[in-house]
Amino acid sequence: MTSEQRGDRPSIEAWEAVSPSARPIIRELLVTGPRTRTELARRLGLSTGSLTRLTKPLVRCGLLVERGIVHDETHGHPTRPLDLVAGDYHFLGVKITADGMYGVVTDLRAEVVAEHAEPLGARTPEAVAAQVAALRDRLARESVPPVAAGVTLGGNPSPLGGAGQLATFDAPFLGWRQVPLESVLHETLKIPCVVRNDVAALAHGQHWFGAARGLTDFALVTIGAGIGYALCLGGRVLESTEEDLVEFGHHILDPGGPMCPVGHRGCVGSYLSTEAILSAAAYGLHRPVQPEEIARRAGEGNAVCQDIVRQGSWALGVLAATIANLTGVKTVLIAGESLEVVRAGRRHIAEGMRRRRLHHHRPIDMRMLSSSFSEWARGGAVEAVRTFVVEGR
Numbered sequence: 001m002t003s004e005q006r007g008d009r010p011s012i013e014a015w016e017a018v019s020p021s022a023r024p025i026i027r028e029l030l031v032t033g034p035r036t037r038t039e040l041a042r043r044l045g046l047s048t049g050s051l052t053r054l055t056k057p058l059v060r061c062g063l064l065v066e067r068g069i070v071h072d073e074t075h076g077h078p079t080r081p082l083d084l085v086a087g088d089y090h091f092l093g094v095k096i097t098a099d100g101m102y103g104v105v106t107d108l109r110a111e112v113v114a115e116h117a118e119p120l121g122a123r124t125p126e127a128v129a130a131q132v133a134a135l136r137d138r139l140a141r142e143s144v145p146p147v148a149a150g151v152t153l154g155g156n157p158s159p160l161g162g163a164g165q166l167a168t169f170d171a172p173f174l175g176w177r178q179v180p181l182e183s184v185l186h187e188t189l190k191i192p193c194v195v196r197n198d199v200a201a202l203a204h205g206q207h208w209f210g211a212a213r214g215l216t217d218f219a220l221v222t223i224g225a226g227i228g229y230a231l232c233l234g235g236r237v238l239e240s241t242e243e244d245l246v247e248f249g250h251h252i253l254d255p256g257g258p259m260c261p262v263g264h265r266g267c268v269g270s271y272l273s274t275e276a277i278l279s280a281a282a283y284g285l286h287r288p289v290q291p292e293e294i295a296r297r298a299g300e301g302n303a304v305c306q307d308i309v310r311q312g313s314w315a316l317g318v319l320a321a322t323i324a325n326l327t328g329v330k331t332v333l334i335a336g337e338s339l340e341v342v343r344a345g346r347r348h349i350a351e352g353m354r355r356r357r358l359h360h361h362r363p364i365d366m367r368m369l370s371s372s373f374s375e376w377a378r379g380g381a382v383e384a385v386r387t388f389v390v391e392g393r
């Protein structure tokens with residue numbers, strides 16, 4: 001029976017009360033699904049006695065449930081695996097771009113139950129928080145009220161926010177410096193809210209519930225209005241600052257390549273930012289175009305579009321090979337609006353990889369995500385789950 005069927009309204013407080021020593025159990029069940037007590041104890045390095053002691057109160061208060069009887073893989077005894085009731089709690093995930101706001105409501109395991117996209121209105125923190133609240137209300141009417149929210153955007157926590165000070169966020173694309181967005185959102189939405197860098201959130205979302213599920217090592221590259229990068233090593237997504245990402249976006253792939261606004265030739269952004277791709281296409285075609293049209297016309301044999309696809313795809317192959325060579329990761333996830341264009345040039349991607357790999361017998365596993373922003377918004381919901389359910393902030 002779910003908590004809604006029992007008639008009590010779910011709230012995040014039940015998760016906040018979970019003891020720190022029981023949190024790894026929550027994470028394991030959340031990410032890997034139902035497990036017997038024996039399996040859980042083995043995977044977490046606990047005795048079955050400790051595991052039973054830690055899980056008993058969680059089962060009693062309904063956060064964990066026992067599934068149907070299976071036979072224990074070690075002893076063959078009948079046992080009932082533990083699980084979370086993913087559908088009992090819902091989370092709001094929001095991604096903010098320079099011109100849009102994208103929202104989803106998901107369950108505990110990031111299954112989307114409602115989504116909506118709309119243009120971004122006024123850009124003051126208060127106006128953005130009010131728009132997030134209106135988006136939440138709209139999605140809640142279509143689905144279920146979320147118990148917590150994760151909002152993601154291009155930016156980072158302010159470097160000066162020390163202990164005891166209000167957590168603040170810098171988002172240069174909105175002209176925000178030291179904005180206490182989490183507390184503004186909390187006051188407006190009246191539910192716990194967390195604000196995170198959008199690329200890191202996408203990486204966390206893919207790691208737990210997406211294309212990188214089950215991997216301990218992978219990289220994520222985002223090619224859109226900006227260039228983003230996240231690296232996950234040993235199961236942990238490493239934090240990057242805005243400066244780190246700027247350096248990554250201007251890393252030179254070919255000193256004879258196209259020019260970027262800073263004056264480099266052949267940096268990552270000069271090949272793969274949406275602006276670079278669209279302005280090259282507009283120059284060649286004498287009118288503005290969208291990424292989908294470039295891919296379509298390249299398929300139809302248009303020389304300008306074919307060349308843009310070739311160049312961007314080749315650069316993506318070179319970039320993926322460079323990342324793999326330097327970090328040792330074998331899987332590279334790609335997201336962002338420019339994907340529409342490079343997706344059409346797979347053989348050029350392979351050619352770019354070959355150029356930077358001496359022994360290309362073990363190709364890099366490149367996984368392309370959806371180019372829509374709902375996957376990013378889902379990353380926001382995963383950040384809310386990570387923060388309030390798994391870490392219990």
Ligand SMILES: [Zn+2]
Nearest residue numbers: 250260264267
């Ligand atoms: Zn550059």
